[in-house]
Amino acid sequence: MRKIALVNQKGGCGKTTTAVNLASCLAGKGRKVLLIDLDPQGHAGLALGVKPDQIEESIYEVLSGKMPSSEAVKALRKNLDAIFSNVVLSAFEQVMAGVPEREFRLAEGLRDIEEDYEYLIIDCPPSVGLLTFNALMACDEALIEDKAGHGLTFKILATNIDRRTNFSNRVVETLRARFPKNCFKTGINTCTRLREAAAAGKPIATYDKHSAAFLDYQQLMKEILRQEAKMKAKSFALKTFVEAKDKVKASVEKEVAFIIEAPENASVQIAGDFNSWTPESLHLTHSHGRPVWQKAIRLSPGLYQYKYLVDGRWVSDPGNKKRADDFFGGKNSVINI
Numbered sequence: 622m623r624k625i626a627l628v629n630q631k632g633g634c635g636k637t638t639t640a641v642n643l644a645s646c647l648a649g650k651g652r653k654v655l656l657i658d659l660d661p662q663g664h665a666g667l668a669l670g671v672k673p674d675q676i677e678e679s680i681y682e683v684l685s686g687k688m689p690s691s692e693a694v695k696a697l698r699k700n701l702d703a704i705f706s707n708v709v710l711s712a713f714e715q716v717m718a719g720v721p722e723r724e725f726r727l728a729e730g731l732r733d734i735e736e737d738y739e740y741l742i743i744d745c746p747p748s749v750g751l752l753t754f755n756a757l758m759a760c761d762e763a764l765i766e767d768k769a770g771h772g773l774t775f776k777i778l779a780t781n782i783d784r785r786t787n788f789s790n791r792v793v794e795t796l797r798a799r800f801p802k803n804c805f806k807t808g809i810n811t812c813t814r815l816r817e818a819a820a821a822g823k824p825i826a827t828y829d830k831h832s833a834a835f836l837d838y839q840q841l842m843k844e845i846l847r848q849e850a851k852m853k854a855k856s857f858a859l860k861t862f863v864e865a866k867d868k869v870k871a872s873v874e875k876e877v878a879f880i881i882e883a884p885e886n887a888s889v890q891i892a893g894d895f896n897s898w899t900p901e902s903l904h905l906t907h908s909h910g911r912p913v914w915q916k917a918i919r920l921s922p923g924l925y926q927y928k929y930l931v932d933g934r935w936v937s938d939p940g941n942k943k944r945a946d947d948f949f950g951g952k953n954s955v956i957n958i
């Protein structure tokens with residue numbers, strides 16, 4: 622799932638308009654989209670014809686752990702689901718004060734539905750507080766309108782561009798010059814139809830397909846889909862690299878048999894660098910009528926320290942003279958593959 626947050630600490634710069642219309646354009650193109658409203662003002666719901674008092678299951682329930690996100694999801698139209706918010710969400714920051722890892726509540730809360738969607742679009746409140754941090758922690762990409770953020774993978778979208786004014790054109794030029802790699806080629810022009818569409822509770826795609834704003838948001842959607850192809854290529858390259866590395870590793874791995882003599886009724890385990898010192902059980906076999914315990918472990922070349930755990934007691938390998946300090950006053954056995 623590609624996760625995009627719409628962020629800007631200012632209000633009125635087109636976050637909600639972009640969240641709603643980008644989500645609706647992506648859904649129209651056949652992508653499965655989940656829209657999340659993280660703004661207690663609940664504007665995203667309003668822009669899609671859902672009033673705050675019609676929202677019983679909100680994102681607040683998910684963030685506060687009262688409800689799994691799968692239950693808070695509302696199906697809006699084909700390919701488009703949403704979790705809305707209302708004023709109750711404004712209590713979140715206070716309720717969470719002092720709670721550890723409170724920035725990760727959204728990321729945690731969305732885990733159960735992560736596989737169900739191709740796009741997650743998060744509309745943020747006009748402030749950089751706990752809610753926006755939650756959005757950033759749950760996202761891979763932040764889409765910032767008009768102004769740049771710091772230290773995260775961000776893309777800048779110029780909104781409300783009035784091509785007739787010098788000022789607007791200059792702002793767009795300056796942004797592109799300053800952040801050449803981070804600016805969308807697409808810009809969203811000022812278009813009163815957007816305001817009307819929001820007031821009518823409809824995305825622009827439904828309200829007016831002949832408007833300039835519809836073309837702009839279609840353009841933005843296409844630009845985002847083009848990045849999708851690039852991102853896929855990148856993750857494919859990464860996957861083949863990891864697979865190749867695994868293959869090479871597998872080809873040089875050797876099976877090493879670890880063997881120790883111990884009573885039949887003992888509990889015998891082995892732990893070492895090769896299994897992060899998590900004890901693994903050995904199987905009981907017999908050699909010349911004596912009980913021996915063994916386990917075969919595949920190891921790639923390298924130096925490994927290990928120890929046996931016999932009836933809960935750590936013991937070095939009696940059949941291996943190579944030892945190293947375990948820094949607890951004892952010795953680990955050492956094997957060189």
Ligand SMILES: Nc1ncnc2c1ncn2[C@@H]1O[C@H](COP(=O)(O)OP(=O)(O)O)[C@@H](O)[C@H]1O
Binds near residue numbers: 780
């Ligand atoms: N490109 C645009 N042209 C004209 N009006 C717009 C445009 N983008 C947004 N608006 C209007 O501006 C107001 C604020 O936009 P909104 O998306 O709610 O901003 P934010 O979520 O950043 O506070 C809304 O009434 C919206 O309909």
Ligand SMILES: [Mg+2]
Binds near residue numbers: 633664745
């Ligand atoms: Mg908004």
